[in-house]
Amino acid sequence: MMELTRKGEYAIRGIIYLARLKPGSVALISEIAESTGVPQTFLAKILQSFAKIGLVNSFRGTGGGFVLGRPPAKITLLEVVEAVEGPIMPNRCMMDESGCEFSRTCLVHPVWREVQSKVVQILGSVTIEELSKGE
Amino acid sequence: MMELTRKGEYAIRGIIYLARLKPGSVALISEIAESTGVPQTFLAKILQSFAKIGLVNSFRGTGGGFVLGRPPAKITLLEVVEAVEGPIMPNRCMMDESGCEFSRTCLVHPVWREVQSKVVQILGSVTIEELSKGE
DNA sequence: CTATAAAAGACAAAATCGGTCTTAAAGGGC
């Protein structure tokens, strides 16, 4: 239960790779894919979606490629994970109050809320900079 | 991300229903399914799997049905969830050390461990008895 | 204008989810 998908795994690898780039340099998708062992076209999709939300910047044409959209110290693991997997949401009916007719009386509800907030807290307190420090 | 499936949702509803039974009484699968709003044959599968691991007891034939296998105070939400959804495992490579070649150097690993242990702690500290108290 | 590189979108195999249906087996009442 609660498993990260490949997409999430790949996204993290890709972002960490970008965080380790020498300042000022740009990475080709082919280069990132090969280094991280991720299927190139799949990773391209992921990074394209990141470009849309400003998590990375991309440049086309000769000399193009990807760079982080912000300093890695300003990107949390939570952001990356939620960008690909959607919000941390252990129970469906937590999203819309209207969705679950039991939400007021259901005693399981507060437990899921606690799980959600703990996970958000943990992932939100880890920056990509920290994750990119090791070799 | 991290969503409980229907199966997990249904399992919890079923177990809570059983916990609310008058002591000594037995519930038919048809009765549980109707009261909880769960497809009967699907719920039957879930409770059958619970019977195998002793979480519930089942009796066939006239007067048969389901009862909890232990007092509800001795059953945790964690047990129920893991019984249907598998172990709390945010990252695949956490299961077998051999599975992930990066497990020693990967800095993301300890974060997932922390998430896992927090979730286990939260769900493990909630009993079915507590959850069945409300109306 | 050409070579390069990302963007966009259609397509699809495989796995998982969310069940159904049928047949078997066990137990109670007569």
Added chain:
DNA sequence: GCCCTTTAAGACCGATTTTGTCTTTTATAG
């Protein structure tokens, strides 16, 4: 021993999600 009830087991199945691939387009540098 023979029904009737009720769970057990397993085959099956459609929809959705996952995990990609392939092709075409667009932007850019030189």
